[in-house]
Amino acid sequence: MIRVELVSLLRSRRTWATIALVDALPVIVAVLLAVTDLGPRPGTGPAFLSAVLTDGTLYPLAALAIVLPLFLPIAVAVFAGEAIAGEAQQGTLRYLLLRPVGRTHLLIAKLVGVMAFVVLTVLVVAATAYLLGIGLLGHQSVTASAPGTASVSGTSLSTPELVARTFAALGYAMLCMLGVASVALFASTLVRSPLAAAMGALALLVGSTLLLTLDAADPLKPYLLTRYWLAFVDLFRDPILWHDLVRGVLLQLGYVVVFLGAAWANFATKDISD
Amino acid sequence: MKVIRTEGLTKRFGRITAVDGVGLDVREGDVFGFLGANGSGKTTTVRMLLGLVLPTSGTVEVLGEPMPARRASVLPQVGALVEGPAAPPHLSGRRHLALLDAAGPGSRRTGRAGRVDDALEQVGLGGVDRRPVRTYSLGMRQRLGLAAALMRRPRLLVLDEPTNGLDPAGIQEIRRLLLDLNAAGTTVLVSSHLLSEIERTCTRVGVLHAGRLVLQDDLASVCGPTGLLVVDTPDPHLAARLLVGRVEAVDGERLLVRDQDAASVNAALVGAGVPVRSLHAQRRSLEDVVLDATSRQAIA
Numbered sequence: 001m002i003r004v005e006l007v008s009l010l011r012s013r014r015t016w017a018t019i020a021l022v023d024a025l026p027v028i029v030a031v032l033l034a035v036t037d038l039g040p041r042p043g044t045g046p047a048f049l050s051a052v053l054t055d056g057t058l059y060p061l062a063a064l065a066i067v068l069p070l071f072l073p074i075a076v077a078v079f080a081g082e083a084i085a086g087e088a089q090q091g092t093l094r095y096l097l098l099r100p101v102g103r104t105h106l107l108i109a110k111l112v113g114v115m116a117f118v119v120l121t122v123l124v125v126a127a128t129a130y131l132l133g134i135g136l137l138g139h140q141s142v143t144a145s146a147p148g149t150a151s152v153s154g155t156s157l158s159t160p161e162l163v164a165r166t167f168a169a170l171g172y173a174m175l176c177m178l179g180v181a182s183v184a185l186f187a188s189t190l191v192r193s194p195l196a197a198a199m200g201a202l203a204l205l206v207g208s209t210l211l212l213t214l215d216a217a218d219p220l221k222p223y224l225l226t227r228y229w230l231a232f233v234d235l236f237r238d239p240i241l242w243h244d245l246v247r248g249v250l251l252q253l254g255y256v257v258v259f260l261g262a263a264w265a266n267f268a269t270k271d272i273s274d
Numbered sequence: 275m276k277v278i279r280t281e282g283l284t285k286r287f288g289r290i291t292a293v294d295g296v297g298l299d300v301r302e303g304d305v306f307g308f309l310g311a312n313g314s315g316k317t318t319t320v321r322m323l324l325g326l327v328l329p330t331s332g333t334v335e336v337l338g339e340p341m342p343a344r345r346a347s348v349l350p351q352v353g354a355l356v357e358g359p360a361a362p363p364h365l366s367g368r369r370h371l372a373l374l375d376a377a378g379p380g381s382r383r384t385g386r387a388g389r390v391d392d393a394l395e396q397v398g399l400g401g402v403d404r405r406p407v408r409t410y411s412l413g414m415r416q417r418l419g420l421a422a423a424l425m426r427r428p429r430l431l432v433l434d435e436p437t438n439g440l441d442p443a444g445i446q447e448i449r450r451l452l453l454d455l456n457a458a459g460t461t462v463l464v465s466s467h468l469l470s471e472i473e474r475t476c477t478r479v480g481v482l483h484a485g486r487l488v489l490q491d492d493l494a495s496v497c498g499p500t501g502l503l504v505v506d507t508p509d510p511h512l513a514a515r516l517l518v519g520r521v522e523a524v525d526g527e528r529l530l531v532r533d534q535d536a537a538s539v540n541a542a543l544v545g546a547g548v549p550v551r552s553l554h555a556q557r558r559s560l561e562d563v564v565l566d567a568t569s570r571q572a573i574a
Contacts, residue, residue, distance in 0.1 A: 001378070003376065004373050004376050004377045007373075008373070090362060091357075091359075092360045092361065094326055095356075095374065098324055098349055098352070098356070099349070099374060099377055100345055100349035100350065100378060100379075101377055101378055101379075102346065269328065271321075272321070272326040273318075273326070
């Protein structure tokens, strides 16, 4: 079932259309920056964006910071929301279960499919951004003296260090999306309509983002889904600021365990009557 | 051997009891007709047999093993069509069958294309091309659903309204297919509203009414002769006089005669100069049986 799910994902035109759409935003931003040469002032706008005009190799991170808060999680919520509810609505869920595909196995296959989509999207975005970064944006390192890229703290990072930290950041972003996928997958086992499942996950996402701007919600903030999503920026400080990253990883794992557990508990004993 | 056996099978949805103490008994080699009005609990029962819906109480055994506990070993031997066929609209029928086959356990890639072709051939979709399922007619979808059920040469077929959307020629074709499969050893449980279809194909029937099994018997015994002969004659008065004491009713030119021996009645009538247009043993129709069983239940 996992193989079938991956093949279907890769052969689906919708997968590639979605990736292209997600990818389009950082492309547009890169082109605008290159044409106008107007970067946001340091400390404003999406993370890293002020630095990319001088150092294009940072653009994958800036691209990640552009798609991570809204674009990517919406796509993930739609894909994961459709996982079970979409099969149910289409009528194919009962035939998969009669084939028989075990219920737990089906959930795992669907989650693997969604995560494959996430990995693919993140890699495509990072790769495009890297090419755009070195092609269109700044070439010279911020610190002219030493070869390498400036960390957010101003010190210099060697290229291998930068690569390692960039991949760590991509991994962190994927983990954040696993959190969204878990919530949406749970919603997908709960309702009949794939749209409703996606909306449910998006409600949590939007709610979390909104509450983060509210001072009165301070006691809740450490537990909100999106609280530490942009903490991957801390990977580029010197030394790495682990506090938020560790909390972010633990929080996402918490969401994954709770919501996947709930999805499994619900789906494994559910009456399939559609 | 019992192919399907349920005891006290009950399903409640909240305060509604959809299926109430059903004890189904389907034997190897049966073509079992499962009848009941819409909302009588047929589909819920079928879903419980297949492990899609979990019973509130009671037990289910399919092919000698408890369901849903052993669904991993039971379901590979079962082909099913439940509440209409379903396939992703953007795939071709061939691709849908191949993917469905690949999705499950124990499916070898070698020979898959051949298995798909065989199943399509069996249901009369052999010539189907690469068009997506979205463009299929209702009848073609139905045939595709049947092909999916037949893919793994199941020992038991569970078919809900298998002839839905088919034209008369298609219905006949599928009926012949089911009878051939049955002759080759497949047990079939078929639910349908078309009583004439059930009457032609089934060896046993079960009737569900308001969640209860109100009748379960061999078709031959429930639809057997009533012990009456139907005599059609242009001279009913003379015939009635000759057969006095045995005539149950006269309806225009038709007489109902209580007698088992059609030949001697015929000889007596013709010998006495009564012209006989037709003479046959009266049988109960399945429709009468079903209406009778469900109305008795309604009163009780």
